[in-house]
Amino acid sequence: MDAHQRKQASERILSDPIFNEAWDALKEEIMVNWVNSNDTDIETRERLWLSLKYLNRLKSHFENIVTTGKMEQRL
Numbered sequence: 019m020d021a022h023q024r025k026q027a028s029e030r031i032l033s034d035p036i037f038n039e040a041w042d043a044l045k046e047e048i049m050v051n052w053v054n055s056n057d058t059d060i061e062t063r064e065r066l067w068l069s070l071k072y073l074n075r076l077k078s079h080f081e082n083i084v085t086t087g088k089m090e091q092r093l
Contacts, residue, residue, distance in 0.1 A: 019087075024085075024087055025085075028084045028085045031084055032081060032084060032085075041073075041077055044073055045073060048066055048069050048070045048073065049070070051066055052067070052070075
């Protein structure tokens with residue numbers, strides 16, 4: 019795949035409504051669980067916070083791979 023084809027394909031994937039809905043649904047699920055967690059349940063709240071951080075890192079890493087075709091950074 020040449021650079022122009024890769025650019026077009028990555029733009030198509032990253033702007034796809036289903037792709038974005040899936041990431042948004044995952045984020046929303048984590049946030050709802052966090053909001054509904056007990057204030058004293060520190061372990062669960064911490065796990066959910068980390069899940070949100072990892073989700074954002076994973077999405078960024080995925081977008082980088084799709085755009086560049088390279089796995090330049092480690093998760």
